[in-house]
Amino acid sequence: MTLRHAIGIDIGGTNIRAAIIDSDGNVAFKLKEATGDTPVETLHNILNILLSQRSWDVCGIGIAIAGLIDTSKGVVMRSPNIPKLTGINIKSEVEKSYKGLVLTENDANAAAFGERFTGAGKNLENFVLITLGTGIGGGIITGNNLLHVAAEIGHMSINANGKPCACGNVGCLESYASATAVIGNVISEIENETDSILKDLYNGNFYKITAEDIYKTALEGDPLARSVLREAGRNLGIGIANVVNILSPDAVILAGGLTGAWHIYVDAAIKEASKRALKELYNKVNIMPSSLGDDAGIIGAAKLVFEECE
Amino acid sequence: MTLRHAIGIDIGGTNIRAAIIDSDGNVAFKLKEATGDTPVETLHNILNILLSQRSWDVCGIGIAIAGLIDTSKGVVMRSPNIPKLTGINIKSEVEKSYKGLVLTENDANAAAFGERFTGAGKNLENFVLITLGTGIGGGIITGNNLLHVAAEIGHMSINANGKPCACGNVGCLESYASATAVIGNVISEIENETDSILKDLYNGNFYKITAEDIYKTALEGDPLARSVLREAGRNLGIGIANVVNILSPDAVILAGGLTGAWHIYVDAAIKEASKRALKELYNKVNIMPSSLGDDAGIIGAAKLVFEECE
Secondary structure, eight states: OOOOEEEEEEEESSSSEEEEEEESOOEOOOOOOOOOOOOOHHHHHHHHHHHTTTTTEEEEEEEEEEEETTTTTEEEOOTTTSGGGTTBBBBHHHTTOSSEEEEEEEEHHHHHHHHHHHHHHTSSSSSSEEEESSSSSEEEEEEEEOSSSSSGGGGOSSSSSSSSSTSBSSSBTTTHHHHHHHHHHHHHHHHHTTTOOOGGGGGGOGGOOOOOHHHHHTTTTTTHHHHHHEEEEEEHHHHHHHHHHHHHSSEEEESGGGGGGGIIIIIIHHHHHHHHHHHHHHOOOOEEOOGGGHHHHHHHHHHHHHHHHO | OOEEEEEEEEEOOSSSEEEEETTTEEEEEEEEOOOOSSSHHHHHHHHHHHHTTTTTOEEEEEEEEEEEETTTEEEEEEEEESGGGOOOOOHHHHHTTTTTTTEEEEEHHHHHHHHHHTTTTTTTTSEEEEEESSSEEEEEEETTTOOOOOOOOOBBBBTSSOOBTTTTOSSHHHHHHSSSHHHHHHHHHHTTTTOOOGGGGGGGGGOOOHHHHHHHHHTTTTTTHHHHHHHHHHHHHHHHHHHHHHOOEEEEEEEEGGGGGGGIIIHHHHHHHHHHHHHHTTTTEEEESSSSGGGHHEEEEEEEEHHOOO
């Protein structure tokens, strides 16, 4: 059988990633551009480059977007990380330069579908992908298929009277377990004069600390970095236990930079989840890292297209 | 087309309900027996009666069970309300007297499928049923089909450091919003000498108070009953907001005795959920009562059979 090709695009807060992908999931051509202040223009620029590649005949364009998406219309209902996309009809924008099949999906949903296609979830019928970055996102695979629901796992409250979240809810998982939460907790500990090698980074301008700085410092043994990551991990474990009790998946696949500190952050999550989830459900769950990394979204977006055009 | 028939059985903590149901969802013959101390014997007794009814030729038996079910084997992994069923292979038990198709499912899942078939969810593609009783259960319908997952919504933690639950988790929704929680909170308020007409029921033996007493008294204006129900409702609203953010359903259907106090308990839930859920998702959700009541489980169990034998 001849391979078909599709375009997968992943619009994130920092970069727009895009690729031409074949129906086996191989990336034939890939590019990346900073999302910038005019994300729609960046998208058009990327589309121009992709659509001028004459070596591949594509059967559609799939677009993963960081935010709440009305997939029936292709409209971004809300994008906290790319506020300029809120209200934009991405499908119509793409159709200005492409007349074929255009599909939109939330980025974490697309990433889950990508992991199902060629990644860590390749042989799994039921799993939940949790993306741990600036925020926390989720994507749910059941019966080998993407569940077309919001899966906003980061906005599940785990503390009824906890921290207010920008989303309007209180005690959201992402307020306790995301990279943003970890960075915030480290900064406030340093402000309170807790000792750490992190306070000497960036010539003492510790407000510039990144999640990567924190997990690398933690791996070197810094007590503050380790304790903040362990606490974030413990909270992640509470979220994972809820996900296990509700969705009884075969696996929870974790993606995102913080998983670089697997033996601190994720081990704490596993320990907490194992104490909290219903044991009959927990016993069958594997908690594992994603294998596609930043490519999961573009591969999943392309796979959504193949499901329609194959 | 000729109607087919199936047997639907719902094994609950108090009663085992059973019926012969036609493929339009009509109940042709129904019976109910107290679950008692020997639930497996009660089940065999009910099967004997049903299988001796010669007027209907059944194409299978569907069994809804209160507990965590391994549906591939038909085994009850855990049943907090019917401890004697834990570890029992219900499918094998039924096959002792019936050689055809036997399917098992969690009771709230079956009830959701029943509501989808002929009840409040008849015209809905995506909804979540929440059963509010001794515990809190859930069933999820997506794309018109039952999602075969645990859906143990009652064991979602909404308070990371909250009340310990018998399940092993901490801060479970059902510890705050179930009938058991409502009764416990009323009793502890009366013990602390909060005034209420409830304390005079049962000749002052207020430990006998039921959820029905509480919601009826609340409807008559009793301040204690109203305040306890409102607080339970507020917590239910936190759970509903989490469900909406994760599963973005078209409706949340509420079942169980406590919904008799809809304008106190459920109104408080709706108010809280409306403040907490992502507004784009909340705006499309209807929160509505179930329409099949206690029959939802048997109808859903029978419908599972029709899906296989039609």
